[in-house]
Structure formats: C-alpha cells, structure tokens
Amino acid sequence: MAAQLSAPEQAAASKSHGGLGGSYEVTVYELENFQGKRCELSAECPNLTDSLLEKVGSIQVESGPWLAFVCRAFRGEQFVLEKRDYPCWDAWSSSRRHNDILLSLRPLHIDIPDHKLYLFESPAFSGRKMEIMDDDVPSLWAHGFQDCVASAHAITGTWVGYEFPGYRGSQYMFERGEYCRWNEWDANQPQLQSVCLIRDQKWHKWGCFLSS
Amino acid sequence: MTLQCTKSAGHWRMVVWDEEGFQGQWHEFTAECSSVLETVWGGFEHAGFQGQQYVLERGEYPGWDAWSVNTAYPAERLTSFRPVACTNHRDSRLTIFKQENVLGRKGQLSDDYPSLQAMGWDGTEEGSFHVHFGAWVCSQFPGYRDFQYVLESDHHSGDYKHFREWGSHAHTFQVQSICRIQQ
Numbered sequence: 327m328a329a330q331l332s333a334p335e336q337a338a339a340s341k342s343h344g345g346l347g348g349s350y351e352v353t354v355y356e357l358e359n360f361q362g363k364r365c366e367l368s369a370e371c372p373n374l375t376d377s378l379l380e381k382v383g384s385i386q387v388e389s390g391p392w393l394a395f396v397c398r399a400f401r402g403e404q405f406v407l408e409k410r411d412y413p414c415w416d417a418w419s420s421s422r423r424h425n426d427i428l429l430s431l432r433p434l435h436i437d438i439p440d441h442k443l444y445l446f447e448s449p450a451f452s453g454r455k456m457e458i459m460d461d462d463v464p465s466l467w468a469h470g471f472q473d474c475v476a477s478a479h480a481i482t483g484t485w486v487g488y489e490f491p492g493y494r495g496s497q498y499m500f501e502r503g504e505y506c507r508w509n510e511w512d513a514n515q516p517q518l519q520s521v522c523l524i525r526d527q528k529w530h531k532w533g534c535f536l537s538s
Numbered sequence: 539m540t541l542q543c544t545k546s547a548g549h550w551r552m553v554v555w556d557e558e559g560f561q562g563q564w565h566e567f568t569a570e571c572s573s574v575l576e577t578v579w580g581g582f583e584h585a586g587f588q589g590q591q592y593v594l595e596r597g598e599y600p601g602w603d604a605w606s607v608n609t610a611y612p613a614e615r616l617t618s619f620r621p622v623a624c625t626n627h628r629d630s631r632l633t634i635f636k637q638e639n640v641l642g643r644k645g646q647l648s649d650d651y652p653s654l655q656a657m658g659w660d661g662t663e664e665g666s667f668h669v670h671f672g673a674w675v676c677s678q679f680p681g682y683r684d685f686q687y688v689l690e691s692d693h694h695s696g697d698y699k700h701f702r703e704w705g706s707h708a709h710t711f712q713v714q715s716i717c718r719i720q721q
Contacts, residue, residue, distance in 0.1 A: 390656065391653075391656065406652075406681060408652060408653030408655070408656045408680040408681065409653060409655050409656040410653060410655050410656075410662070410679075410680050410714060411662075412679075414610075416608075416610045416683075416684075417679050417683065417684070418681075418683075461627070462650050462717070464595045464717070464719075464720060465595035465596040465597050465721065466597070467543075467544070467595075467596040467597045468545075468595065468596045468721045472597075489604075490597065490598075490599060490604040490605070491543075491594070491595035491596065491597035491599070492592075492593055492594070492595050492605075492682070493652075493681070493682050493717075494604060494605065494606075494607055494682075495603070495604055519597040519598070520595070520597075522650065522652065524652075525650075525651070525652060525653075525656065525657060526653075526656045526657070533647075533648075533649045533651075533657060534657045534658045535645050535654075535657055535658035535659045535660075
C-alpha cells in the first residue's frame with residue numbers, strides 16, 4: 327500500500343507555489359456545516375473580509391495544506407488545514423475560546439526532501455541546541471530538552487511546533503528559514519513542547535496510499 | 539487540574555494538581571520503567587479507565603486545554619490514569635481496515651498521519667485496526683483532534699474490531715488522523 331519516493335521524484339518537486347503538479351484549493355463558508363455565503367480560494371488571501379465574509383463557520387480543503395490566521399496579513403494565532411472538511415470552528419482550533427475569526431489564509435509550502443530543524447533555548451540561536459531530523463517529536467522533554475525554546479532554524483522541511491506535548495495547544499509554523507526570537511513565529515512566550523512534520527502525498531510519496 | 543509527566547531514576551512519574559497553574563492539592567503516581575518497553579501515561583475522563591482517553595507524553599500541562607484536543611466536549615478533569623506501553627517509534631506497526639472485524643481494504647502504517655486523506659486514504663471512516671507493535675492514537679479529526687482512541691498491541695491481542703472496542707466514548711467509525719505513541 328505504501329510507495330517509496332525515489333530520488334528523481336523528490337528532486338522533481340519544486341519549492342515554488344504549489345510545487346510540481348501541486349494546486350491549492352479551499353472553500354470558506356460563513357456558517358457551520360458548509361452553509362451560507364462562501365468564498366473559493368486557490369491563492370493567498372491577506373484579508374478575508376474583502377470577500378464579504380463576516381466570519382468563518384466551516385471550511386473545505388480540496389487541495390492543501392493551507393495555513394489560516396486569526397488576523398489579517400497572515401499574523402496572529404495560526405492553524406494548519408489539511409485536505410478534508412472542517413464543519414465547525416473546533417475542528418481546526420484547540421483554543422478554549424469560541425474562535426470563528428479567521429481573517430487570512432495562504433497555501434502552506436512544503437519543503438523537501440530532507441527535514442532538519444534546530445531548536446535553541448536562547449534567542450539568536452544561542453544556548454543549548456536540539457537537532458530534529460526526519461521525524462516527529464511528541465515530547466521535547468523526553469529528549470532532554472525541557473528548557474525554553476527561544477529561537478529556531480528550519481534548515482529543511484516544513485514543521486509545526488506546539489505549545490504542549492502530543493501536538494496540542496497553539497500551533498506555530500516553521501517554514502525554511504531563521505527565527506531569531508519566539509515572536510517571529512508569533513508566540514507570546516518561548517514555549518514549545520512538541521514538533522511534527524507536515525505531510526502531504528503531493529510531496530511525500532513514502533507512506534502514501536495508492537488507489538486500488 | 540494540572541499535570542506534569544517526567545522520568546527519573548528508573549521510574550515514570552506523574553504529578554497531578556487539583557487546580558490549574560500547578561496549584562492546590564497534589565498527588566503523585568509512579569510506574570516502573572520496563573527494561574524492554576517505553577511507557578507513557580494514559581489519562582481517562584472517568585474512573586476505571588472509561589470515557590475520553592488522552593496520551594500524556596512527558597512535559598507540563600498547566601490546564602485542561604493542554605491535554606484536551608476535543609474543544610467541543612472537553613474533559614476538564616481526568617479521573618483515572620495508567621501506564622501505556624509503547625515501543626521504539628521506528629518499530630511501531632499498525633494495519634487499518636475499511637471494514638469491521640479486520641476485513642476489507644487495508645493499509646499498513648509505520649509512520650504518523652496527521653491527515654489520512656492528505657496521504658491518499660479514501661474516506662473518513664475506518665472499520666477496524668490491528669496493532670502489531672507498539673501503541674497508537676487514532677483521532678476523529680485530522681491534526682490529532684477531537685475524540686481519541688488509544689490502541690495497544692498488548693490489549694485485545696492487538697485487534698480492535700469495531701468502534702465499541704476503541705473506547706467507551708466512541709460513537710462513530712470516523713478516524714482521520716493516526717500517530718504512534720512514542721517517548
């Protein structure tokens with residue numbers, strides 16, 4: 327059932343918008359259960375209110391993944407939206423408060439083929455360092471990294487960091503690049519306790535399911 | 539309620555505070571570390587390991603929203619706890635079946651799937667599972683959200699043939715994300 331990704335296939339996928347053969351499609355609805363006014367997107371939208379949606383009640387991702395934000399211009403709390411239906415706000419948010427405010431969306435670019443992330447206990451890439459390669463880490467504490475996470479360097483791959491263990495709490499996206507201080511990943515404090523990779527069959531052939 | 543899960547001197551340790559923010563009365567649970575298997579804590583909504591299930595990896599959980607991924611029906615307190623034996627994450631193996639009783643189209647899993655659909659798996663409902671090695675968490679929604687079910691190779695002989703066997707809180711065949719339990 328699982329097909330392995332060959333080196334030529336990996337090299338063929340580009341890092342540009344959507345990647346080789348990759349498209350992005352999402353429909354956002356004002357009401358829950360895919361009712362009410364709707365807006366279809368295939369590219370980034372820095373201000374959903376320009377599309378006359380007062381709020382977001384449900385979402386259908388036909389092709390992703392996407393990254394949604396509670397503020398305009400891709401700022402504020404963020405949520406990863408995989409290929410699937412989200413019938414109500416608590417399908418995408420782990421926040422305590424009722425959160426049907428999403429004001430911007432953009433496609434999430436997947437970086438391949440290798441996956442390497444450095445986490446640092448202090449700002450500006452100083453202090454103790456933890457290197458994560460090619461796998462998910464549900465508990466940084468289990469790897470002896472119980473300190474703050476104050477800066478990060480995503481060498482390759484596209485990662486999601488979480489406030490709590492087991493991929494819970496607020497989500498923070500780490501696309502390839504340097505993050506000198508935790509505010510650069512839109513966090514209010516230097517706390518991360520779990521990290522995982524974004525996976526999508528458009529780019530990750532290993533482990534994907536072939537149609538029968 | 540607050541939780542802290544750690545490991546020291548050959549024991550798994552969990553401390554539970556009655557109030558949020560590590561305040562109030564506290565209770566300590568310990569379990570011996572097996573020389574063979576890794577362990578995490580499982581927390582349950584009700585006594586006797588019933589109700590919603592949560593895997594509690596090592597770390598700090600300052601309030602119920604730190605462990606509850608079900609914002610529609612949050613478990614604000616956990617009432618029973620027990621160790622969950624897992625294995626080296628690279629050895630974990632699970633088979634997923636489209637029909638009950640481990641029948642029908644199947645898929646072999648040895649990695650995490652924050653979205654089964656994003657990796658080409660059809661539909662949002664699964665029929666049954668067989669856990670070959672280790673322990674896994676199946677979640678109703680992608681991104682490991684909503685109702686979760688802990689599946690262990692040393693329970694039910696690894697077979698979970700119907701959602702009634704996934705947990706007392708299970709009420710649907712819907713499973714859209716699965717990940718290995720690992721330390």
